[in-house]
Structure formats: structure tokens, C-alpha cells
Amino acid sequence: MNTKPSFTPPSVWTEQLRDGLVVQIRPLRPQDMDCERAFLTRLPQDGLARRFVTLVKPIDDTVVRNLTCPDPACEVTIAAFARTGEGETEIGAATYVIRPDGLYCDCTVTVDPDWQKLGVGRALMRRLIDIARAHGIRRMYATTEHHAGAHALGEHLGFHARPDPEDPLVTTYELALP
Ligand SMILES: CC(C)(COP(=O)(O)OP(=O)(O)OC[C@H]1O[C@@H](n2cnc3c(N)ncnc32)[C@H](O)[C@@H]1OP(=O)(O)O)[C@@H](O)C(=O)NCCC(=O)NCCS
Numbered sequence: 714m715n716t717k718p719s720f721t722p723p724s725v726w727t728e729q730l731r732d733g734l735v736v737q738i739r740p741l742r743p744q745d746m747d748c749e750r751a752f753l754t755r756l757p758q759d760g761l762a763r764r765f766v767t768l769v770k771p772i773d774d775t776v777v778r779n780l781t782c783p784d785p786a787c788e789v790t791i792a793a794f795a796r797t798g799e800g801e802t803e804i805g806a807a808t809y810v811i812r813p814d815g816l817y818c819d820c821t822v823t824v825d826p827d828w829q830k831l832g833v834g835r836a837l838m839r840r841l842i843d844i845a846r847a848h849g850i851r852r853m854y855a856t857t858e859h860h861a862g863a864h865a866l867g868e869h870l871g872f873h874a875r876p877d878p879e880d881p882l883v884t885t886y887e888l889a890l891p
Contacts, residue, residue, distance in 0.1 A: 726840060730831040734795065738840055741781050741790045741806065748794070750777045752803035755825055763823045763857065766810045780806075787811040789844055793824075793833050804828040807837035809845055809853060816851045822866070834866050842870065846890045855886040 726738040741749065753761060753772050762769045770776045783790045792806040805824035812818060820841060824833045845853055856877065857863045867874055867886040877883035 726836075728793070728832070728836040730833065730836075732831055734831075736793050736795045736804065736833070736836075738791055738793045738836060741783065741792045743778070743782050745781050745792070745803065746774075746777050748801060748803040749781050749792075749806075752792075752806065752825065753777070753780075755827075756823060757826060759858075759860070760823045760826065763821050764806060764808075766808055766819050766821050783808065789841065789848075791837060791840055791844070793828075793837055795828070805833040805837050807834075807841045809841055809850070811848075811850065816849075817854065818845055818850050818852075819854050819856075820845075821855060829862060834862070835869060838866065838870055842888065842890070851890055853888045853890065856883055857886075858882050859884065 724739055727735055728738055729735050750772070753764060756764065764780070780790070788808065788810050790806060790808040793804050794801045795804050796802075803825075805822070805828060807820065807822040809818040809820035822834050822838050822841070824837075842853065853872075855863075855867070855872070859882065863886075864874065864884070870888065872886035872888045874884050874886050877885050
């Protein structure tokens with residue numbers, strides 16, 4: 714018998730940012746390919762690298778398709794969208810990938826530099842954490858080279874930070890989900 718709690722995320726959450734603007738957060742869908750491609754092209758190299766939980770890949774149609782069609786068996790991606798003059802613009806995304814043990818996951822979050830420090834990263838991660846908890850995940854991990862924003866965000870969310878034993882430039886963040 715499958716004892717995992719079943720959880721269907723709501724299709725859309727709304728979130729008010731620090732500047733008062735209301736944005737939407739929802740799971741990324743196959744029809745978001747154009748938004749995702751535009752988002753990726755706006756990211757600086759370090760932000761682009763953080764869009765991938767594992768191997769960083771050069772951006773092409775296959776990669777964009779894979780990012781917008783996460784494997785439902787082991788992966789969740791949610792993204793934040795703002796209404797701009799150009800329509801709906803993706804401004805941030807967060808993903809987790811479940812490890813083979815089914816109990817731990819690796820996660821990552823990236824926000825468009827023009828939209829940072831407004832609460833987008835925090836809003837995305839809070840929802841990603843809620844989804845992981847509802848799926849029975851016990852611990853979330855993230856790794857990154859030193860980044861003041863990542864450190865502040867991790868601290869705010871209750872992640873425990875420790876230097877990677879194999880690479881002093883890298884910090885591992887760990888969050889237990891009771
Ligand atoms: C890390 C990142 C996702 C934060 O996104 P964000 O939308 O700017 O974060 P928020 O606005 O929600 O801020 C969360 C906290 O971090 C702080 N913060 C954000 N950027 C900061 C920066 N560059 N320097 C210092 N503090 C920063 C905010 O003030 C806030 O602190 P508070 O909780 O005390 O108010 C974003 O900077 C980013 O995309 N960085 C590149 C990719 C990356 O490093 N991802 C994380 C590793 S997986």
C-alpha cells in the first residue's frame with residue numbers, strides 16, 4: 714500500500730512582493746517554454762547555473778523542454794510570474810529533485826536579477842518546502858558557492874549552512890522537515 718500522503722498543489726498562488734506588486738506562483742508547465750527560455754537568457758552565469766539541480770547544460774530547445782516538463786515521479790518545479798507590458802514574465806523558479814531513497818531532495822532557486830530582494834526567492838522556497846513536506850520528504854539540501862543572497866535566504870528559511878568538506882568554496886544548506 715502506498716503510505717505517502719497524496720498532495721495536489723493548487724494551480725496558482727498569489728504573492729504580494731515587498732514593493733506591493735502581486736505576482737503569481739505556479740508549477741511550470743510545457744506551455745511555458747517561451748517564458749522559460751526568455752527567463753534563462755536574462756540570467757547571469759551564476760544564476761543560470763543555479764537553475765539546474767544537477768549538471769548545468771547549454772540552453773537549447775531540449776533543455777528548455779526538460780525544464781518545463783519536470784518528471785512528476787521525482788521532480789517539482791514552481792515559478793513566479795509577473796504581469797508586465799509584454800504579458801506574463803517569468804521572474805524566478807525553484808526546483809527540487811528527490812533522491813533515490815525517496816526521503817531527501819536537492820533543491821535550487823533562481824530569481825531574475827531585476828526582481829531580486831523583493832521577496833520572490835523567499836515566496837518560491839516557502840511553497841517548495843510546503844510541497845516537499847506534503848510529499849513526505851524529510852530533508853532538503855542545496856549547494857552553492859558563496860552568495861550573500863543565498864546565505865540570507867537560507868538563514869531566513871531555517872536551513873543549516875556548513876562548508877562542503879571537499880570544496881571550501883561551496884556551502885551546503887540542509888533543512889530538516891519535521
Ligand atoms: C538567492 C536568491 C534566489 C535570492 O532571491 P531574492 O528574491 O532576492 O530573495 P528575497 O528577496 O526573498 O530575500 C530573502 C532574504 O535574503 C536577503 N537578500 C537577498 N539578496 C541579498 C543579497 N544580494 N545580499 C544580502 N541579502 C540578500 C533579503 O534581504 C532577505 O533577507 P530577510 O529575510 O532578512 O529580509 C537570488 O539572489 C538568486 O537568484 N541568486 C543566484 C542564484 C543562487 O545563488 N541561488 C541560491 C542557491 S540554490
